[in-house]
Amino acid sequence: MKIGMFTANFLDRDLESVFNMMAEHGYEAAELPAFHGNGHLDIDEVLKPGGAKKIRDLAAKYRLVISALSNHPEGQLVLGPHTSDTDSLYPGNPGASAAEKIKFGMERMKQTARAAAALDVPVVCGFIGCEKFSRWFPWPYPQGWDEMAEDFVNRWGEILDVFAREGVRFAHEPHPNEYVYNVETAVRSVELMGGRPEWGFNFDPANIILQGIDPVIFVQELGDRIFHAHAKDGEIVEHNVRRSGLQPTGKWNRIDRGFRFRIPGWGSVPWKRVLTEFVLKGYDYVLSYEHEDVVMSREDGLEKTIGYLRPLIIKGKYTGRGDKLFE
Amino acid sequence: MKIGMFTANFLDRDLESVFNMMAEHGYEAAELPAFHGNGHLDIDEVLKPGGAKKIRDLAAKYRLVISALSNHPEGQLVLGPHTSDTDSLYPGNPGASAAEKIKFGMERMKQTARAAAALDVPVVCGFIGCEKFSRWFPWPYPQGWDEMAEDFVNRWGEILDVFAREGVRFAHEPHPNEYVYNVETAVRSVELMGGRPEWGFNFDPANIILQGIDPVIFVQELGDRIFHAHAKDGEIVEHNVRRSGLQPTGKWNRIDRGFRFRIPGWGSVPWKRVLTEFVLKGYDYVLSYEHEDVVMSREDGLEKTIGYLRPLIIKGKYTGRGDKLFE
């Protein structure tokens, strides 16, 4: 298992200086952003002659593996919502039609797959979107949730066809405001996709724990479909949660929130149990640090995350102890 | 404190037979539905000459107080969502515009206030609606939740003006898919409404507990604004919740749900603590049984609810014990 980082944590620095910081702290893998306008990676450039090599060389210079390209904003456009909520994710006019946003989102996700292939990166992470997430609750439209399955299958099926051709897998990140957000919808999505091998998950335990779900159960049931994982924690804030609950509105840095994202080890994710289940299910790829902790600085996070996780990484699966009385 | 029932539990029976069942089981109060097309109460008829008296007489015949009129579906139309999700709540064409639904909803809520006044019923319960409930989570549109405040204040302010004129109070029921759904949004709504006396809550502890919130804290902070209360329980299903979480999709009677509604005493609501806090905050009106328990029949619920709650009702607040050494 490698410890990596999502370079979008430092979008205000250029990619090489981020790589440099990572290498100095001992990180071994980089997850790169793929959405338009980010300053780290332009997927159109990657697909130009020599474009991929330049990035690969830069990573190699710092002995970093590129674990994944990540494109959450443009993936969100595929299923929505297609209201003003996603205008900031779309480079065109505010108030663009659903059709425009969908088309753009689908094109870009296909292009991300192509860029990944060009970079020899096996995984693209992202969001799939959800037109009306509030339909998880049956009132006032109980059939609403299931009705959204069709668009999911059609649009993402078309995108995944490109992934299949490119030999890249797509790792959706279960999260609020996504059509697939918890254990049950993830299990269902595999069925809806007919078990096709390109479809899997970017497992971020913090997103799971905020629903009152044990993230270890996600690994136990869906470990074979985990293609990538985030090193992010979520704090069920003990002294606030009984008043604020798990669904508070408002700013992430409100002091009285019932839930907030944290760096690993500062929240409620049971990391040893998660890492144990990874071994038992065979997940052994990358833990990629994403900073959404609004309590501490990214510099703190960069140092503390690897300081916390490195001693916990299980290097090898048990292979017996050569004692006929024990085995 | 009176124990009552929301007669919509038995919409497949006529009102008098429902009143009769209630009286036989010892219920003392009735919450009547006000939405169009329900078979128990037609608010337009109530406002015709003699209409109110007929209903009042029927209730009196069974020694029942009418605790509230309830109009959740038409209240939902005021703030939405104004998509197909609410077509079933609207008597006009499917696919009606937002404006049409809003106009209808607002008119009907005003009319409900008038009918309540005609019936000498001091409270109307209902939902206020929410255009996009999924905005409670900041991604992808962090400012979205707060932007919806304006419509809430404008539309419901206009409706509450009618309530004020009629001398009736409106009790919104905090619930998923409503703009006011938890402790924090309820506190905020009182501020947004400038503390006007017509604005308060129909406290249903089951709706609160499903968010991981202690319902007693709702009473402690907002008890002065509780105008009506539901006797409904919610079960955080111990053996399912770590997998299914508190936000499962799908049918209420799925056996593996992490949460389901129940009758009082069969869920996770701490009733003695709730009733204690009612006394300490001075709430002493009605506990109205609403059946959404998909495990047991309504006949069971009718009997078990009052059997469970009656011995728990605190009849009088402590007034000392005449012992100078104790007090």
Place this chain on the structure above:
Amino acid sequence: MKIGMFTANFLDRDLESVFNMMAEHGYEAAELPAFHGNGHLDIDEVLKPGGAKKIRDLAAKYRLVISALSNHPEGQLVLGPHTSDTDSLYPGNPGASAAEKIKFGMERMKQTARAAAALDVPVVCGFIGCEKFSRWFPWPYPQGWDEMAEDFVNRWGEILDVFAREGVRFAHEPHPNEYVYNVETAVRSVELMGGRPEWGFNFDPANIILQGIDPVIFVQELGDRIFHAHAKDGEIVEHNVRRSGLQPTGKWNRIDRGFRFRIPGWGSVPWKRVLTEFVLKGYDYVLSYEHEDVVMSREDGLEKTIGYLRPLIIKGKYTGRGDKLFE
């Protein structure tokens, strides 16, 4: 769901006086002992002309259904242990050989099936035995547990053939010192028996809880195979368990035990959750009170058990509420 009693609670009284007590307290079903020498029922007599009718008439006189015949001691002899541990269960010489005990046990269980058929009783409850229960722990013989499967399949398969012919089902009671004792071994036993319909369980939640298992999960997974159920509770003794654990030795009435059996409502079994899961899985037969509570007298238990359980019985499954907006 009927509330019944295992008449072996009062083997020091004659059957009619026990029936009489049961009727007076409102019990509706009787589980009768079938092992040799018990004073309530002699299965050989039952199979003589007129023998069955006599018992059926006696039960009818007190309006009792005979829910099951129970034969735990003789069932235990089928798989053992065949050491001095079972001498008291065997009517022959102490120190009889395993073969003798097995033969006797198998014959008696077949005979019990025949007696049940004669009495129109659809279920026989009992134990299946276990030669070496300590093998659940892998040391010092890891393959030991699985090796015992063969005898289970062969001996009980032969017995179940008779059950099949007689139209009676066998309900094994998972319990320590039985080859099938928990959720996992029960699931496995259904597989080993090839899913044959005569094989199922007498569900006693107290026996499950003493292993740290949630009995509701047993119902969720094996509810379709529950043919009979015991109303017995088990107390994980809070103030003792951290020292004494769940596997204490010695007398049941030791004051410092970490675990003891109790009557329903005085232990750690979550009865409302169990009864809820019964409804969801469709179990609706009998809850039969067995007294193994060493704190209180059987007379107390007789009264308190039905007093506790009767208000909890769910009379009918939910069938909707006639409200198109809710369902």
Place this chain on the structure above:
Amino acid sequence: MKIGMFTANFLDRDLESVFNMMAEHGYEAAELPAFHGNGHLDIDEVLKPGGAKKIRDLAAKYRLVISALSNHPEGQLVLGPHTSDTDSLYPGNPGASAAEKIKFGMERMKQTARAAAALDVPVVCGFIGCEKFSRWFPWPYPQGWDEMAEDFVNRWGEILDVFAREGVRFAHEPHPNEYVYNVETAVRSVELMGGRPEWGFNFDPANIILQGIDPVIFVQELGDRIFHAHAKDGEIVEHNVRRSGLQPTGKWNRIDRGFRFRIPGWGSVPWKRVLTEFVLKGYDYVLSYEHEDVVMSREDGLEKTIGYLRPLIIKGKYTGRGDKLFE
């Protein structure tokens, strides 16, 4: 076990009307106040010719046993504190010297023993006092707590000599501001008193639970010394305790207290476990309801307490079930 009541709950009513209320609700025992000036019992009158008979006859008229005389205030004067804190307990001048208060307290407790003997009442309940309770914490005077043992032994030893002569036992009620207040100090007090048989406890589980102690452990260790018991509950107020703690100051009816006294069943005392341990240790005398619940009225308490406790009383200890295979 009888359910009784401490008549001081209703000092504002005359004794006969209290007895009448108790009898109507099914209470079987009365604990009477003995301190000066209470309107129910004047111990000096009791010791006059005919005085005791009058009280005994009154109790008999309502079929009540007098379970104990209770004299908490005058017992408190024996060990203090002898500051203004106890002026209200002393009938003489405010600011009386310690010696005066001690002398009065000791005389009155002896007199209470004599009155109990005259009334054939086997137990006197009360407090023993404590000069400086704050010494439980070692700072700033670590030896302070143990130094107070001498006065306890001397003064109460002299009082207990009178109890011994009168054939009455003294039941101290462990409680904050008493020299004996928890399990450990109670165990120590028995040693300090040399195990003399007149020294024991009035067990009030609410007083124990407020220290974070499991009251069942008190029964397990000291059950042989429990001479009387109070039916009083204590609520560790879940939604307040993390802020207010178990040692809040101020009025009992503050809504945000971390702890408050309650009637049985409305607090945190595990009554079934307590009653079970009573049986196992052989305590079978009286549970006497004392009202210190500041949430609900005494009339509520009178009805609810017996309604809650009566079904829980264990009428008889287990005596076997006549089944040689079970025992």
Place this chain on the structure above:
Amino acid sequence: MKIGMFTANFLDRDLESVFNMMAEHGYEAAELPAFHGNGHLDIDEVLKPGGAKKIRDLAAKYRLVISALSNHPEGQLVLGPHTSDTDSLYPGNPGASAAEKIKFGMERMKQTARAAAALDVPVVCGFIGCEKFSRWFPWPYPQGWDEMAEDFVNRWGEILDVFAREGVRFAHEPHPNEYVYNVETAVRSVELMGGRPEWGFNFDPANIILQGIDPVIFVQELGDRIFHAHAKDGEIVEHNVRRSGLQPTGKWNRIDRGFRFRIPGWGSVPWKRVLTEFVLKGYDYVLSYEHEDVVMSREDGLEKTIGYLRPLIIKGKYTGRGDKLFE
């Protein structure tokens, strides 16, 4: 945030050797004792010409900041108790009058403020005392607690006037046997002191946790008033607390105590949550290690405390991540 140490942990060594040990282990701040007769700091000497410089130079030599002067014993004399309990704190005759002790205590605390000013130390830590701490419980003198407020305001008001003149703040340490000991009394004390800026707290989470209070709530409510903090832990001893409770008497090293002080990381204080709340409230001064752990040696504590805390210190508050989609 600096990690410091209260040098009184090693009063049996001279100050320079203590400073040396601290520097070797990486401590950056020193809290010095100010009470009479301690061998580390004589405040009268400090106020002599050159006295302050000598101490400042010594600290500078080891690159230590002096975070605070601490004077708990002499502060205790201000409010008492003025019985033999405080004789050891007073240098005069045992049995001195309250007035003498008060006068001495007040003078010394003023002098401590002057010494702090001379040393450029911004904070004095200490205790305020409490005449009768047992009055937290209402019996037998319910008005007693509030009556003590006057002396608190008068005596400490006068002392704080000196602090104000000297530009030093006083940090009382909430603790048993102090008039201000928990969240509620701390909040009240700020009101009683009219919000004057010299009044605040030395936050020692171990003292808070022993009352069953979440220390994070102290920070959340009073963080603006925390002027200094102790790195001390408190262990609610899991296997003892149900018997011994949170208020045991007797020696700190009794093996069966329900509570004992510990070094950070070996008790029940949730340090990550505390440090998180420090950041959110802006406390960023010093965590000063005080050794009251009776299990392990001070040498262990010196090494383990900084080893445990250093990786937990949050170096910088979150300042965004330069990603317009996230913020």
Place this chain on the structure above:
Amino acid sequence: MKIGMFTANFLDRDLESVFNMMAEHGYEAAELPAFHGNGHLDIDEVLKPGGAKKIRDLAAKYRLVISALSNHPEGQLVLGPHTSDTDSLYPGNPGASAAEKIKFGMERMKQTARAAAALDVPVVCGFIGCEKFSRWFPWPYPQGWDEMAEDFVNRWGEILDVFAREGVRFAHEPHPNEYVYNVETAVRSVELMGGRPEWGFNFDPANIILQGIDPVIFVQELGDRIFHAHAKDGEIVEHNVRRSGLQPTGKWNRIDRGFRFRIPGWGSVPWKRVLTEFVLKGYDYVLSYEHEDVVMSREDGLEKTIGYLRPLIIKGKYTGRGDKLFE
């Protein structure tokens, strides 16, 4: 306290290479296997001239203390079970008689004591065996457990006589399938052995925790009899235990087990509490790492165990702080 390792973790490597690995990782003590056929130590060779010196020299070369010889398999033969379950532990014919196995086991344990003496090793660890462990549960033979005491006393008494002569102590490891397996049976065994000083325990907290027992209580009650301790952890697998329980059958690496052994820090053993109680009871010898963790490799375990435990070792007991106000 030294951190050691049981070399049987690496029976597939020769002893010197294991010693070398240990020294490189900082281990200071070695527990050596003594059973026949292990490749690390042949006790018969040890007892030949020069045999002991060779081993002692090898240990000294790597600065390792030999903390104990361990002989679990041959000890098991002393009390059984004497069925096929122990054939693999016995070097003779499969199906050997009980008498043969007992004789062999007893001789070998005596020989192990002699070898320990020759090596100047003060402790032999091992198992004592148990003929029928399933008798811990009263059914079907309640007197069975106690009947096994006689063989325990006779056989092990004879063995311990040799230990006494050799000046070596025997440390039985409480564990399932041993006659002494929990706190209560350990306490009883000391009584049965008449308190003889050779009889004590090899404390392995993982074996205790799997029964739902707090291992700290074992230390508190039996610390004086702990002669050796294992650094092994046990994981009560949170997401599995409610279904699988604490007594699952089958392979240790089943992913859905309710319990599995782990290396220290990855299970449910509260190490800080255990180490604290060690200090309070005076245990200060060795913590010997045994690898039975089926999740991770032994190489991982070797590194992580000492990495986890070393910072937790308490080097010295508290001896005061030279502050007359504190002590």
